[in-house]
Amino acid sequence: MSLKKFSELFLDLDSSNSTNNKIEILKRYFLSNEPIDNSWAIYLLTGKNNKRFVNGRYLRSLFSQIYGYPQWLIDQCYLKVGDSAELITLLLKNINTSKNKKISNINLDEILSKIVPELSELNEYEKNLEIKRIWETLPEDNHLIFNKILTGTFRVGVSIGLITKSIAQLINIDEEIISHRLMGNFEPSIDSYTFLINKNINLEELNSKPFPFLLANSFEDKIFKHPINDFQFEWKYDGIRIQLIKRSGNISLWTRGQELVNETYPELVEKMSCIKDDFVLDGELLVWNYKQQIPFDFSFLQKRINRKSPTRSIQIKYPIIFIVYDLLEINGKDIREIKLENRRIELEKYFSKWQNKSEHNSFDIFKICDLIYPKDWSEALTYKEKSRENNTEGLIIKNKKSQYTSGRKKGIWWKYKVDPMQLDAVLIYAKGGSGRRAGLYTDYSFALWKDQELVKFASAYSGLTNIEIKELDKWIRKNTIQKFGPVRSLKPEMVFEISFEKIQISKRHKSGIAVRFPRITKWRKDKKIKDADTIENAYEMMQKIS
Amino acid sequence: METKEEDLIRYRDGSLYCELADIWIDPSKPVKRALITHAHFDHFTFGCEEYISTNETAILLKKRVGEDINIKSFDYGKEFKINGINISFHPSGHILGSSQIKFIFAEEKWLISGDFKLQRDETCKQYEIVKTDYLISECTFGLPIFKWDQTNKIANDITKWITNSPEKTSLLFCYSLGKAQRLLNELSQTNFKGNIYSHGSIYKMNNCYKELGIDIRDTIELENKKEIDVLKGNLILLPPSLSKGYYLKNFKNIQTAFASGWMSIRALRKRSGYDKGFAISDHADWDGILEIVKKSEAKNVFFHHGDSEALSKYLSEKEIINVLSFGEKI
DSSP: OBHHHHHHHHHHHHTOOOHHHHHHHHHHHHHHSOHHHHHHHHHHHTTSSOOOSSOHHHHHHHHHHHHOOOHHHHHHHHHHHOOHHHHHHHHHTTSOOTTSOOOSSOBHHHIIIIIHHHHTTSOHHHHHHHHHHHHHHSOGGGHHHHHHHHHTOOOSSOOHHHHHHHHHHHHTOOHHHHHHHTOSOOOOSHHHHHHHTOSOOOHHHHHTOOOOOBOOEEOOGGGGGSOGGGEEEEEOOOSEEEEEEEETTEEEEEETTSOBOTTTOHHHHHHHTTOOSOEEEEEEEEEEETTTTEEOOHHHHHTTTTOOSOOHHHHHHSOEEEEEEEEEEETTEEOTTSOHHHHHHHHHHHHHHHHHHSOTTGGGGEEEOOOBOOSSHHHHHHHHHHGGGGTOOEEEEEETTOOOOSBSOTTTEEEEEOOOEEEEEEEEEEEEBOGGGBTSEEEEEEEEEETTEEEEEEEEOOSOOHHHHHHHHHHHHHSEEEEETTEEEEOSOOEEEEEESEEEEOSSSTTSEEEESOEEEEEOTTOOGGGSOBHHHHHHHHHHHO | OBOOTTOSEEEETTEEEETTTTEEESOSSOOSEEEOSOOOGGGOOTTOSEEEEEHHHHHHHHHHHOTTSOEEEEOTTOOEEETTEEEEEEEOSSSTTOEEEEEEETTEEEEEOOSOOOSOOTTSOOOOOOOOSEEEEEOTTOSTTOOOOOHHHHHHHHHHHHHTOTTSEEEEEOOTTTHHHHHHHHHTTSOOOSOEEEOHHHHHHHHHHHHTTOOOOOOEEOOOGGGGGGOTTOEEEEOGGGGSTTTTTTOOSEEEEEESGGGGSHHHHHHHOOSEEEOOOSSOOHHHHHHHHHHTTOSEEEEESSOOHHHHHHIIIIIOOEEEBOSSOO
């Protein structure tokens, strides 16, 4: 496929904010191009195996060296643009290359399988010369794609989900089937595309299909009116919701986002294949602290997400667990219409059978969720408050008589989350954002009072609306005390409510405390800086929970 | 280096001011005597005792401020005297009637560039190179990431954008004076066959341009916004102020775009909330600014309207031009 056609597709996708539009654009593209073209497009857009050949900083300094623009000027431009590939593309417009003969119709295949990989085999001098040669011989509208391939950054809001949806609509079969077909390494070839759009579904594919997930609603006070015994109580874990399917011996792990993640958690797949029965289980995947029998923070789990075929050492460093809370199908029989309390009995029965059959304790990786039995609602509230101690987010409350339906139906499951911890803090530093937030001050640092001094205690960049960001950006520019590179120190004047999930003592921080997942929840324009919280307030908070 | 008390033109109360002639240039508050470079709203104010501008700007100003204002107007290049200072207007290529203003006093030449561009634009006079000792230039787009594409390429892109979505009404947001008419002139040279509608504020300006003999494509006035839904496959020009708020609520089959130089940067494009951006500007790009600084042969340059930090540093390092800053904060 010519680079030009793909450039056009890229720009079309980028100039649409609607998911449906993007799907339409993709469908149109798939219909009007050859299988090999389509397969390349899928390969690049899903970013599955996109490699970074050079980093952005390298490209920027190379441009400066070749064309004699001072490095400080390029850096200043970068602050505005926020993406090196795009920055170089814009700057290249200033370079007159009309003397050079242009490659009129370069092939994407050639770029990806030959030109770019060969770059990494050259020494630095040759590599720089080669990049310069390509810049000067490629037609201008291909520069962006070439630079993006070099830096491995194809972010246009096209997820694997969008590709899945477009293909599914195109050939009119279920998305789950396409998801399954897109699993693993997608090799750009005619064969792989032909397989993807095959209208005939084979048995194995059918067998891997998950059930629609049942989702929990937010807690409503009216539930208090019901007797406590109508409900089943579980801890609310902050992990990845997974449906684990084993049919005819084949295992599929599905996330709620319809992603097949077998390759991310191979140790779980391996263990499950030891079981003889077929089943569909609903549960939560976590990185587990086996000593204390509680989950590690979500940040540990993040080390496993998006990492295919993890090495043995990663598996040991971040040990996973699958906590099962429901049984939906057993040996080919769909039991979703059975009441929850009876499904639970079945689950416990089968679980003890599987556990007895397994040799040694290697069966740990798979655990049935503990139930909590509060005597009354006030005890239920106490459990909820205690949920931080075992690193959970609160409670899940389930109607014992409920069937497993799909979606967020009312009156079946509720999540009852513990309130986040909050402190009011003063904005003291701001730093420029990148990507979509380039050119705006969007990374903020906040301070608490310690005696008469403001001491930094957290950085946050999420939580404000776009309008607030713009307003604050204006204020920041007017109230800068000093600039240190991209960071500005600010007049202490603005107070924000900062929410976070966890607070602990930290020797690394000047304030002596560290918080997890800090985010801005309110711009407290009503508060003066003297009303902000103190470090002592933070310590009290810590004592209360431990 | 900062400007000195005795400089002919200085910054005062946020506008350029020539004390010797007691004359303000594009003042933001009502004053006795105002020189107006062009008729964009951020370059004039209501309530001045006397306005002075080019003939075309005078006509546009009367439409915007009122027919009864006290305004003197001059041809481009025609010198006139105020308190012994020779003053003249020269084309700046920004919009119809836009001008640079030259001051000569005691053999010292000062030039205020006004808003300007060098790119082709058939709806106004081409920028004229004027030699000067002191140059006060705008620098809205003073970074090398700004390099404009040929205007006809943008016009073709717009046409393609409309025709690729025949099931949608295409809404293109643009400034009602200057940009809209430039786009209409460019679109008349493409193969776009659909109808073009203009919002009232743009329609009024279109008529002004036509009366002054400028060749632009005919448009139909958009009388009721409910029509937007049924104008599939056609183009509607709207002022940017309508893109925010409730005006466009409840319209489903539309696509929106903004025509502005800022749209060349993806982050700004995405943040703007429009589906698409067309990077077409009535201001000079980086090269354009460098070119007029050089060709004006000015030894001393001031910048305003924009972030001049990079441009100033670059010129001082590379071109050995004396870049001064205004004594008063802008």
